[in-house]
Amino acid sequence: TQLLEQSPxxxxxxxxxxxxxxxxxxxxxxxxxxxxQEPGEGPVLLVTVVTGGEVKKLKRLTFxxxxxxxxxxxxxxxxxxxxxxxxxxxxxxxGFKTIFGAGTRLFVKA
Amino acid sequence: NAGVTQTPKFRVLKTGQSMTLLCAQDMNHEYMYWYRQDPGxxxxxxxxxxxxxxxxxxxxxxxxxxSRLKKQNFLLGLESAAPSQTSVYFCASSYKxxxxxxxxxxxxPGTRLLVL
Numbered sequence: 001t002q003l004l005e006q007s008p009x010x011x012x013x014x015x016x017x018x019x020x021x022x023x024x025x026x027x028x029x030x031x032x033x034x035x036x037q038e039p040g041e042g043p044v045l046l047v048t049v050v051t052g053g054e055v056k057k058l059k060r061l062t063f064x065x066x067x068x069x070x071x072x073x074x075x076x077x078x079x080x081x082x083x084x085x086x087x088x089x090x091x092x093x094x095g096f097k098t099i100f101g102a103g104t105r106l107f108v109k110a
Numbered sequence: 111n112a113g114v115t116q117t118p119k120f121r122v123l124k125t126g127q128s129m130t131l132l133c134a135q136d137m138n139h140e141y142m143y144w145y146r147q148d149p150g151x152x153x154x155x156x157x158x159x160x161x162x163x164x165x166x167x168x169x170x171x172x173x174x175x176x177s178r179l180k181k182q183n184f185l186l187g188l189e190s191a192a193p194s195q196t197s198v199y200f201c202a203s204s205y206k207x208x209x210x211x212x213x214x215x216x217x218x219p220g221t222r223l224l225v226l
Contacts, residue, residue: 041220042200042202043153043215045214090215098158100152100154
């Protein structure tokens with residue numbers, strides 16, 4: 001069974017702090033995506049990383065894909081209350097059976 | 111464009127009852143998916159479809175059936191609901207881009223199902 005393990009499962013921080021969320025697997029992915037989900041809504045794509053070692057930045061969010069394409073990290077600089085939500089990583093093995101991690105629930109206190 | 115819509119938004123069933131969840135997308139996507147989301151377990155794939163008239167099993171297909179008679183619609187059926195099927199159900203659609211890399215999965219707002 002292919003697994004995507006996310007850590008930490010829950011994170012509560014003060015506004016302005018930095019944080020990193022991790023997504024790890026023993027499987028190799030052709031691409032990996034990060035989604036954010038807010039309460040009562042479906043997940044919304046943040047970024048897709050494709051190349052091993054790739055780093056993408058989206059304002060205060062930095063995404064990195066591991067060299068071996070088995071893991072990824074999401075770093076948020078100077079977190080804001082609007083960053084609160086459930087962050088999900090999603091691995092594409094090239095087939096149609098998609099794999100989601102269990103998610104990291106982030107709460108940013110003002 | 112409405113994107114991905116799901117009906118109903120919320121439903122309460124008694125054990126043994128049946129129901130159908132409807133997903134519709136207006137983006138002409140080939141691929142559609144049904145997931146369930148439970149606390150601490152992320153999104154688990156129930157069934158998926160790679161095109162009109164085709165369906166396939168995902169990670170947790172037992173107790174569910176699906177149909178894709180039209181490209182824009184993907185139906186999820188529960189023939190005899192059980193309390194273990196209490197969950198939030200999400201539908202998603204996507205397409206494969208050039209090079210076989212999956213493009214964004216677009217999700218609906220979800221259906222909350224409670225089975226008593």
